[in-house]
Every structure is written in C-alpha cells, then in structure tokens.
Amino acid sequence: MTQDIETHETDVLVIGAGGAGLSAAISAAEQGADVAVVCKSLLGKAHTVMAEGGIAASLGNVEPADDWQAHFLDTMKGGWGLNDPTMAEIHAKESPERVRTLQEWGAIFDRTEDGDIHQRPFGGHRHDRLAHVGDRTGLELIRTLQDKAVAEGIDVYQECYVTNLLQTDDAVAGACGFWRQDGAPILFRAPAVILASGGLGKMYRISSNSWEYTADGHAMALRNGAELIDMAFVQFHPTGMVWPKSVQGTLVTEGVRGEGGILLNADGERFMFDYVPTEYEGSVAADEAEADRWVAGDEDARPPPELLTRDVVARAILNEVAEGRGSEHGGAYLDIANQRSADYIMQKLPAMVHQFRELAEIDITEEPMQVAPTCHYMMGGIRVDPETQETSVPGLYASGEVAGGLHGANRLGGNSLSDLLVFGNRAGVAAGEAVTGAETPQVDDSQVERYLAGLEAPFDTDPDRGVDPFDLHAELQAVMEEYVGIMRDEDRLSTGIERLESLQDRVENVRATGARTYNPGWEKCFAVENMILAGLAVAHAARAREESRGAHSRVDFPDPDEDWGNIELTVSMRDGEIHLDRDAVPEPRDELQEMLAADAGLEAEAE
Amino acid sequence: MSTETTQTTDEPAATGVEESQATAEDAVSATTMTLEIYRGDDDVGELVEYDVPVEEGMVVLDAIHWIQANEEPELAVRWNCKSGRCGSCSVEIDGMPSLACMKRLSEYDPETPITVTPMATFPVVKDLVPDVSWNYEVNETIEPFSPAEDADFEFYQEDVERAREFRKCIECFLCQDVCHVLREHDKKESYAGPRYLVRSAGLHFHPEDTADRTEWMKDDAGVGFCNITRCCSDVCPEDIEITDNAIIPQKERVVDEYYDPLRRLRSWLSGLW
Incomplete structure (x- = not known):
C-alpha cells in the first residue's frame, strides 16, 4: 500500500x-x-x-x-x-x-x-x-x-x-x-x-x-x-485591537509602549501606576515625571509601568474594563500621539500607522488607539x-x-x-x-493505512457523520473563551473540560464535502481535532494548578502559592486519556542559583 | 464563465449595522452585500453570487470567511495574518489586484455586487487560489546576499533607509499580477517581474553586499521588458515606488554597463548607479 x-x-x-x-x-x-x-x-x-x-x-x-x-x-x-x-x-x-x-x-x-x-x-x-x-x-x-x-x-x-x-x-x-x-x-x-x-x-x-x-x-x-x-x-497579549470587530484581536505591538505609549482609562487616568506588583516595585518609575524622563532617555530613570510584563498589563486592562472604566469599545486607550511627534511615530512604528489607518480609520499620530487582551x-x-x-x-x-x-x-x-x-x-x-550514518527507517504499513483511512474518513457519507468543522471550531472557541479564558476558576474549568470532551466525541463525526483539492472544510477537520486535544491539555493543567502565577489567573486562588513555585505540570496521553503528573522544575546549577539570589537581594534593597 | 448560480432575494435591511455576530440567522436582519466569487479551476469556472451580512469594519476577506463558514466550506482562498503583513490573500476585487484583508466592504457601492477573482496572471488551482510557484523559481535565479569576507557590518541608519523601501515587500505578487508584460504578454520566460527587481534592489542597497547582478538584470530578469507604465507601483500595498526606485535604476545600470561606454566609465568612477 x-x-x-x-x-x-x-x-x-x-x-x-x-x-x-x-x-x-x-x-x-x-x-x-x-x-x-x-x-x-x-x-x-x-x-x-x-x-x-x-x-x-x-x-x-x-x-x-x-x-x-x-x-x-x-x-x-x-x-x-x-x-x-x-x-x-x-x-x-x-x-x-x-x-x-x-x-x-x-x-x-x-x-x-x-x-x-x-x-x-x-x-x-x-x-x-x-x-x-x-x-x-x-x-x-x-x-x-x-x-x-x-x-x-x-x-x-x-x-x-x-x-x-x-x-x-x-x-x-x-x-x-x-x-x-x-x-x-x-x-x-x-x-x-x-x-x-x-x-x-x-x-x-x-x-x-x-x-x-x-x-x-x-x-x-x-x-x-x-x-x-x-x-x-x-499568553494573552495586553494590546490587541478591539474595534472594528472584524479585526478584534489583531496585535498592536508592545513597541508602542516601548516608544513611550501610555495606557489610559475612560476617565483619562494613567492606571498602570496602580497595578505594580510588589516584585517589580523597585524597578518601575515611581511617578509620571520619572516615566517621562525615562522616555526622554534619562539613564537614571526607571521605565514606565506600561512596560511591566504582559500578564500584569493584560490583567490591569481587564480590571479597568470590569470596574466600568473601559474605553468606548471595551478596552483601554493606548496613546502615543501625545507622547511623540508624528514624524517619530512614522519612523518607529510605520506598520502600526498603516494598520490603524487602513483597518480602523484611525491616525495614531493624532488620536489614541483602543486595545484589549488577545490570545x-x-x-x-x-x-x-x-x-x-x-x-x-x-x-x-x-x-x-x-x-x-x-x-x-x-x-x-x-x-x-x-x-x-x-x-x-x-x-x-x-x-x-x-543522523550522521543513520539508516532511513522502515515504515510500518499499518500506521500508513490508518493514516490514509483517517484522511478519507470525513468524506464518509454515513448520515451519522454530519458535524460541520466550522461550527465545531466556533464552538471550541466559545468554550475556550468562556471557560478556559484569562480569568479562571475550578467550576468554569470543570465545565470547560466536560464541554471539550463532548466536542472530542463529536469531532469523530466531522464531515467534509466535495473533493480534496484545496478544501478548507476538509483541512479544518484535522485542525479542529488537534485543537480540541490541545485545548483539553490546557484546561486540565489550568484546573490542576490551584494558584495564580504569570499568565495563569485563578479567581479562586488569586495568589502565587509557594508550594507550586517549582512544580511543572506534565500532560501525557495514557490509553487515549489525558494524564497529568506533577514534576519538579529542574534546579538551576549553583552559579545560577547564586545569581538569582543576589538579584532578588538587590531588588529588596532597592525597595 | 459568468453564470450566476446562487441568488437570494433578501432585501438589504434599512437600519444600518447590527452589533450581533454575523451568522446565517442574522443575514436577514443585517445589511447585506453581494459578492460574486470565482468558483472553479484553470479550465472551468464561473462567478457565483453570495449575499453576506455586513458588520462595521468588515473587509473582503471577512466576507469570504463568512461564506466558507456558512455556505461553502470548500471555497478556497489563501490567507494568514489578516492584517496586511504576510501578503497571502492577494485577489482581484472588481478587477483591481488587492489584498482581501485590507479592503473594507464600506469602500464599495452596496448596491453593486463586488466581484472577487483570482490573480489572472497565474494558473488557477481552485477558486481564489492561483499557482504562484513560478515566482519561487524566478527567485532562485538571483544571486543571494554576498558580503565581503572581511565585512565588518558597521553601517548607519541612512544606509538602512536606502534599502528599507525594497525590504518592506511582503511578496503578495500583486505587482507580478498587474504587470502587463506578464499578464497580457505572458513573458514569464523572459521577464522576472517587478517583485524580483525589488528584491535585487534590496540586495544592491544592502551596505555590505558586493555582488554585481547587472548581467542577471539584463539577461535573466529582462529588465528591458518593463516599459514604465507604473501599474506595479500603483497596486503595491506597501507603497513601494517599484518602477521609479527599483526598476528604472536597474535599467540605467544595464544601459551603462552594456550600451554606453562613456556613462559606463563615469558610473564606474562614481561607484553609483
């Protein structure tokens, strides 16, 4: 064969x-x-x-x-x-x-x-x-x-x-x-x-x-x-476009903030100063004046809080929106126009100027952008x-x-x-x-046959096989957003896993029509199956990790937990089921340990 | 090839744009626009009409995706970034070579169907997807970046700016599509097309490149075939002045090198194009 x-x-x-x-x-x-x-x-x-x-x-x-x-x-x-x-x-x-x-x-x-x-x-x-x-x-x-x-x-x-x-x-x-x-x-x-x-x-x-x-x-x-x-x-990047809806999620580069762009809420407040985590308190500008000096190139000034890590900035924007201080279209305002000259923006951020002009009819050298987190x-x-x-x-x-x-x-x-x-x-x-000197491996025919049958399966005209891959993809996205999104808790994650398992059952019967030639519906059958499996891996790991750390935010466990501080969750498949293990993160070698400890000490001093 | 096989009778709603997500159910209540899309391969095909509910800010690629998700899962189109960065979704909209992700539906008359057809210069694989493999073959004929062995890579922002215009190219092939040397006269055997003269310009303006591609320009690329209609510059989504800044200087270089001994000497002395 x-x-x-x-x-x-x-x-x-x-x-x-x-x-x-x-x-x-x-x-x-x-x-x-x-x-x-x-x-x-x-x-x-x-x-x-x-x-x-x-x-x-x-x-x-x-x-x-x-x-x-x-x-x-x-x-x-x-x-x-x-x-x-x-x-x-x-x-x-x-x-x-x-x-x-x-x-x-x-x-x-x-x-x-x-x-x-x-x-x-x-x-x-x-x-x-x-x-x-x-x-x-x-x-x-x-x-x-x-x-x-x-x-x-x-x-x-x-x-x-x-x-x-x-x-x-x-x-x-x-x-x-x-x-x-x-x-x-x-x-x-x-x-x-x-x-x-x-x-x-x-x-x-x-x-x-x-x-x-x-x-x-x-x-x-x-x-x-x-x-x-x-x-x-x-990782949910803090600054995706929010409007128009057809471009929701399209990335707005962190470079905008790197070049001095600031985040404002609907009240015109520069809110990131309120969201500096204790770990970063010594390494961020204390006030707008210091942030401005940093933007102007003062080497003694510390960077503005808009340049905190992505997890921190994403959560801050979500919180501003949740508390009723969101922008017109449900995000935050990102302003570079009042921070830099039009010429400077054109030179440093030409693709952003182009993107907003063409897709949102906004001139970012004149007015602020609206942004919200995007996967x-x-x-x-x-x-x-x-x-x-x-x-x-x-x-x-x-x-x-x-x-x-x-x-x-x-x-x-x-x-x-x-x-x-x-x-x-x-x-x-x-x-x-x-591979130097390695032989070309033999291939097991039965694996190839299984693969060929899998390629053909979506075209099966069995009436039970009627799941539309586009619908299934849209449902998967809705489940992930609702139950395995940025802010998580045990109930949501458990529901999410149930929903994902039901999608996994249905993907068995996903259907394609027509011929194989450049057929997006047929290709999506395989893509959706892969995404559902990986989505389950995300949801299981997120449910098991009962703490908040980095990009993983649990509403029911809002703080980092020291006991999880050196634990990585490992996902594998056993008998067709997702299996989770808790493994220790590899220890840094001694020299690195000392560097990490000294760095933490310096920061404590700065505070 | 212009049979219209699908026709719905939904009247466009009188009340502007709905906030709801576009689904088939919303089609009746939302404003709709009609697209006529090429369906078929290189031999047989037709324009098929689809009515698509329109939301504020939608681009032509969104409309194509709506059709895929709701009516025609087999409708073939290339796309990747959906923000004008990758140059995948090149099509012809009302005959105009364009990126489908950067053309908003609001730019078009809502009363007139928008036609979307594949780039005409290349053979059609299916629907809106052309076979662009010829371009990749041409690319292989260009001598790659060739720095001197002892290049120190010390150069300045003004050097960068000279090369940058050409390096913005996203390889959408719209310039290849519109170029009448390729499109009407099908001189693919003789002429590399604007994209690859942009690439050779980008290499030439690299501050550390040492290769001389003049012979390639003359013989392989056939730069003489360009008769400066500037159609390529007009369709470039990155606003590269292809004809004036990339092609004409290479034409001049070929003339200097092969046809004008005096200018050749002058050029050699000045070290400039």
Whole structure:
C-alpha cells in the first residue's frame, strides 16, 4: 500500500517554516544532512512574519551594562521561576551570536549612531535589548532565513499539511500528510523529525494568531508519546485591537509602549501606576515625571509601568474594563500621539500607522488607539532536552513556540524571536549530528493505512457523520473563551473540560464535502481535532494548578502559592486519556542559583 | 464563465449595522452585500453570487470567511495574518489586484455586487487560489546576499533607509499580477517581474553586499521588458515606488554597463548607479 504514496527519504524532516523551522533546517544542512522542510502555507508566510518588536539579545550596543546574566535573570523573573534554567541560560548566552549570524546572512537591523545594531527597550527587560527592524522585525527575519534556505538548496514542500507522525518501535520514523493543492497523500521517511509547527492560538476567538496556529505539533506529539509541560500558561497579549470587530484581536505591538505609549482609562487616568506588583516595585518609575524622563532617555530613570510584563498589563486592562472604566469599545486607550511627534511615530512604528489607518480609520499620530487582551502565545509546549531539543520520543525534536520550558509562566516580549533562532539552531545541529550514518527507517504499513483511512474518513457519507468543522471550531472557541479564558476558576474549568470532551466525541463525526483539492472544510477537520486535544491539555493543567502565577489567573486562588513555585505540570496521553503528573522544575546549577539570589537581594534593597 | 448560480432575494435591511455576530440567522436582519466569487479551476469556472451580512469594519476577506463558514466550506482562498503583513490573500476585487484583508466592504457601492477573482496572471488551482510557484523559481535565479569576507557590518541608519523601501515587500505578487508584460504578454520566460527587481534592489542597497547582478538584470530578469507604465507601483500595498526606485535604476545600470561606454566609465568612477 505504501508504495502507491508519493514517498521521500530524507535525513532530517522539519515541520514548519517559521523562524524555528528555517533556523533548524539551515543548521541541520550545515551538518551535512539532507533536509526537507514542510509547511502548511507558502514559504515566507509563517506566523513569524507578524513579529513586530524585535529580537532580545544582550548585545549591549545601547546599554553596555547588558550581559547574558542580566538577560537570564529577566527571563527567569518574567517566567515566575518556572523556566527551565538551562534553557534560559543557553538562550541568554547564545542569542547575541544568533542575531549577528542573522546580520551576516543579510538582515538589516536599525542602527545606533556608532553604526552598530540598535536595541530598543521592552517590557520586563532591564536594559535596551531588542534588535529590531522598525516594527517589521519578523518580516526581515523570515525573509533572511528564507533566502538563506533557498541559497543552501534546502527542499521545501509548500502548502503541505502534516497530520501524522510515524514511529518504528519507540523512535520516530517520519511523517505523513497531504498536499493542499491536490489533496494527494505524501510520506516522508526520516530518522529525525523536528517539530517547529508554532502555537495553538486559533482555539481562542480573540487571537492575534494566523490560521496555521492549530496545535498540530502539540497534538501529534501527545499522540506519539511525547509530553507537554506548562500548558496552563497561555499568553494573552495586553494590546490587541478591539474595534472594528472584524479585526478584534489583531496585535498592536508592545513597541508602542516601548516608544513611550501610555495606557489610559475612560476617565483619562494613567492606571498602570496602580497595578505594580510588589516584585517589580523597585524597578518601575515611581511617578509620571520619572516615566517621562525615562522616555526622554534619562539613564537614571526607571521605565514606565506600561512596560511591566504582559500578564500584569493584560490583567490591569481587564480590571479597568470590569470596574466600568473601559474605553468606548471595551478596552483601554493606548496613546502615543501625545507622547511623540508624528514624524517619530512614522519612523518607529510605520506598520502600526498603516494598520490603524487602513483597518480602523484611525491616525495614531493624532488620536489614541483602543486595545484589549488577545490570545498571543503558548508558553507551554513539548518537553525537550534543554541542550538538544530532543523530546522523550527518540529522533523527535521540537523548537520554537511548540516547545516548552524556556518561558515558564510568562514570556517576555522579544524572547520569542531569540528562542526561534537559538533553539531552532540547536535542534538543527543536534538532529543533523544524530543522523550522521543513520539508516532511513522502515515504515510500518499499518500506521500508513490508518493514516490514509483517517484522511478519507470525513468524506464518509454515513448520515451519522454530519458535524460541520466550522461550527465545531466556533464552538471550541466559545468554550475556550468562556471557560478556559484569562480569568479562571475550578467550576468554569470543570465545565470547560466536560464541554471539550463532548466536542472530542463529536469531532469523530466531522464531515467534509466535495473533493480534496484545496478544501478548507476538509483541512479544518484535522485542525479542529488537534485543537480540541490541545485545548483539553490546557484546561486540565489550568484546573490542576490551584494558584495564580504569570499568565495563569485563578479567581479562586488569586495568589502565587509557594508550594507550586517549582512544580511543572506534565500532560501525557495514557490509553487515549489525558494524564497529568506533577514534576519538579529542574534546579538551576549553583552559579545560577547564586545569581538569582543576589538579584532578588538587590531588588529588596532597592525597595 | 459568468453564470450566476446562487441568488437570494433578501432585501438589504434599512437600519444600518447590527452589533450581533454575523451568522446565517442574522443575514436577514443585517445589511447585506453581494459578492460574486470565482468558483472553479484553470479550465472551468464561473462567478457565483453570495449575499453576506455586513458588520462595521468588515473587509473582503471577512466576507469570504463568512461564506466558507456558512455556505461553502470548500471555497478556497489563501490567507494568514489578516492584517496586511504576510501578503497571502492577494485577489482581484472588481478587477483591481488587492489584498482581501485590507479592503473594507464600506469602500464599495452596496448596491453593486463586488466581484472577487483570482490573480489572472497565474494558473488557477481552485477558486481564489492561483499557482504562484513560478515566482519561487524566478527567485532562485538571483544571486543571494554576498558580503565581503572581511565585512565588518558597521553601517548607519541612512544606509538602512536606502534599502528599507525594497525590504518592506511582503511578496503578495500583486505587482507580478498587474504587470502587463506578464499578464497580457505572458513573458514569464523572459521577464522576472517587478517583485524580483525589488528584491535585487534590496540586495544592491544592502551596505555590505558586493555582488554585481547587472548581467542577471539584463539577461535573466529582462529588465528591458518593463516599459514604465507604473501599474506595479500603483497596486503595491506597501507603497513601494517599484518602477521609479527599483526598476528604472536597474535599467540605467544595464544601459551603462552594456550600451554606453562613456556613462559606463563615469558610473564606474562614481561607484553609483
């Protein structure tokens, strides 16, 4: 049966062509491996293209005091200590080199007056740290990697949807999927597979994520025996557009606040000064005058509270709305017009100017924006070895948003692009080295047959099979918003799990019509099934975690609980059911422990 | 190919926009607009009419998504970011090459159906999805970024600004679509099209690039085929002055290099285009 299917043999198969996938592919190819990259969209359209703010790396070009230690400490603090300390260390140490490599591959970053890469401030980073390209950093990053991959001659399979991983014994043996343009199945035999499939934000209605973010990697990993960690921690970016409704959720870059934008409620109050958590009291401007001095470039001033971490700002906006001080369309006002000149805004935030002018008929150089939280990023993901990014399934690697560990309970802005570059590279190098001399694995025909039957199933004309995938997706989004949203409690989460389980029953009978050729309804059948499974992982982890920490807010347990301070929840599948384990977060090595303790001590002193 | 197969008789409601979420049930009460969308492949197809309930701020892509979710789950369209950043949802709206995510329905006359068709310059895969693979083949002919071995990557914001215009390109291929050398004359064998002259300009203006792509411009890209109608600049969603700032300078460079010894000498001396 398998010989009828278009089959490719490769050393390393990379699933996903965003920043992580392309980095991994280039690095694996540099090890001498044959590499194939598969992506659901056209090359160059992955969600990385949307990244606006920049890449966090302690180059120290603007503030020479910055170093990897400072970046490590900021990342750990932003992640509420749940970060894998080795990943956080590797990330902080290697990101400057990855940024320089990107520059050597042709990326043109904004410059300092000395002709070096300029760095901008961002929430939670104590120094100006984000290398950037106006507010189009993601576009420059993906185009640079795309051009590099093309120049390296890496095979790219565009508009190809991978739905199943293949395994021989315990190890990964490849993957199969279908060409979207004609629906024909395609099979890859490979001793190493790197999942770089991005996030899961399309399970929420209000989301900044593109259609591709359907948890395919999370779901495939679970089904094939890998583990997911930190799944309770879904990042809601504080500033998504709220109006018009058709663009609700579209991202407004944190760069607006980095450039001096302030948040106001309906009464015109700059409310973020009222929401400074005790942990950050010493590191935020005491009043508007100090914040203004910081914006003007005073190195002794501390940054404004608008640049607190995303979890804090998102909750503050929600609270203002809940207490009746929301903006006209139910958010907060974000004002840059009165903080910076029109020319400055045009130069620093051109994409934002364009976005608001075209989509909301608002000139942000003249009037404030309205913003509210939008689902943006998954901190949790597949558990990986911090050095190699290999999962618990031999030969299966994960990097980028689909992997967990680096960000803990909350990700700092700018740490995503650096994550992609650092751990995409690490996964590529490790996989490339591991496959040297490896044989192409044999593929088990029964797995392939099951896969082929699964592809055809939605076209079954059995009258019981009548569930519309678009309806099911809309219901999933409603359930996630209502019961597994930003503010959570046990009752809601339990109801959410029940609803998700019922959706899981119904997805068995999801139906497609017509032919396989570029058929969005048919493709959505697989995407919705993946999102429901990953949604259950989120809901279970959120219910079990009886505390509030980072992006996870429990109304019934509103404070962080020390007993949870070093616990990560691990989700796996056992006999087709979601299973939860409490595991200890890896301890930082001694040197890192001392750094963390000293940093905490310094802050206590500052207060 | 213009049979209208679906026709509903719902009258547009007289009372403005409803706040409720657009669903099939709301269709009667909300303001509706009619879209005529190409359904079919490269050989056979037709314009099919759909009535879509309209909410304030809706863009053409929202209307297409409403049709997918409520009437035609098989309707094929490319999209990703839905905010004008990725260049996926390129179509022709009333014949005008456009990003479907950036065109608000309120820009169009509510009494006249809006036609949405795939980019005409490329073969149709299905409905609004064209086969754009030719573009990726052209891209591979361009010599990639080539810094000097000892490049120090020290350069300044004014250098960045010179390259930036061309690096804003989101590869939507609308310029390729509208270019009559490709669209009417189908010179894909001879002419790379505006997108790739923008890319070579972006590489040329990279402060550390050392490659000379003049021969590529002349022979592979066929820059001489452009006769400066500026249609590409008109449709560019990123407002890149493609003809004036990317194509004409490359035409001049080819002329300097191959056809005008005096200017070639002058150019060589000044080190400028």
